[in-house]
Amino acid sequence: MSAREISRLVVPRRGQSVWLISLSAGAMAFLAVFALALSVTSAQLARTWSAALAQTATVRLAAPPEEMEAQTAIVLEVLRTTPGIESAHVMVPDEQAALLEAWLGPDLPLDALPLPRLIEITETSEGPDRQGLRLRLAAEAPGAVFDDHTRWRRPLAEAAGRLRSFALVSLGLIGGVTAAIIVLAASAALASNGQVIRVLRLVGARDRFIARAFVRQISLRAGLGALVGTALGMGALAALPQAGGGVHLLSGLGFAGAGWLLPLVIPPLAMVLAWAASLTTAFQVLRGVT
């Protein structure tokens, strides 16, 4: 029997602490999956909405297809000659799709919708005379509407940013609570195995060996619990009903594509956390036992 094999065996596999560790690591991992998803989704929303905000205003142009180009040219000319407007840019369909995705989800058949054309305006710091511009547009290109309504998105973008902070704080709290539970469980495991420690001491085992024997068991349990918790969390996310439209934050909570790999870091992370927390505890306890 080698040292490696025996170190796996010297700590009896029993006691409530074992269950406490697996169960709490599982529960925490489950929660961590959601916090992570929330952080990813809200970050994405914040980015989309902030991007929209930077384009302080748009002109929405609705016109019959055959008149679209002519009307666009007129609008651009009006904008070019309006003081307070730095530049104007006609959005290509892809850009428009990206903007809409945050609201309607990625799977909408945009081609099938009679979408207005959007012209993005970058204003100078003073900005244009909005009322004057509206009147001019109404006179020269009746299908065009000057729209600086993107401003109402600002609180939304802020809320999304705030939500992301909450999610990150939650992740931190989950990690902290997990570490605290591991510390408690490790102390309990060491305290309830006084005889194991005494015997190992007697035969000349070093603290490092004794600590490792405990730590290995604790971190394996934590890793295993976290694996199950993560799997359940991911399953629950995948099973969230995907609403076609409506509030995207709810229906879209989760990961996209390779983003699904992200929660897979939770189990190894939980294991490392458990390892560090229990190792520190074990050394601390062993230093107090002669």
Next chain:
Amino acid sequence: MIVFEDVSHDYGGGPLFRDVSARLEKGSFHFLTGPSGAGKSTFLKLCYGELLPSAGKISLMNKDVNTLSRDALAEIRQRIGVVHQDCQFLDHLSVEQNVALPLSATGRPVAESDVSDLLEWVGLAKRADALPPTLSGGERQRAALARAIIAAPNVLLADEPTGNLDWDMSQRLMSLMIELNKMGTAVLVATHDLQLIRFAKSQINARVLRISRRKLQVAGADL
């Protein structure tokens, strides 16, 4: 290997013994006797660093126990085999695994044949796979002795190792300790058993130490 210089020990209720000086040299064989409660087990615990002296100096393998790091003490214990009066084991591991523990828990290779030979010697071959809680008192002592000597220690400390054994088995274990001593191991055995001491003295040159009235004395030749 183990040197006491003016050592006193006190658990808090007055000194158990005072100004004890002794040397356990390589290849020596000592018995330790004295009335119950005199401090024999305490003396042994001082010999492997489980207790520190209240006063005086104890050197283990030329190192002062008071200044030993925990790792250094562990290393010294790897060279000292101990049979406790209340033999403790890892109760969830087999006798065989327990006997091999001094090697396996310190990263030294374990030869299965050595373990089984030793178990054979102490009459536990049939109990190799048993769990310690199912052993009788005598079987526990034999397993503890096997564990104490599996790693061929420089020093063997045995606290009443034959307390629960019949005379045949006591002789057998004593012979094992004598063999070990002939190969250079310093042996210290705490015991009340005068018959056992006589048996050993008939074969080797053993000294008898006695703790009484708070002093350690060399007992007379009448034993």
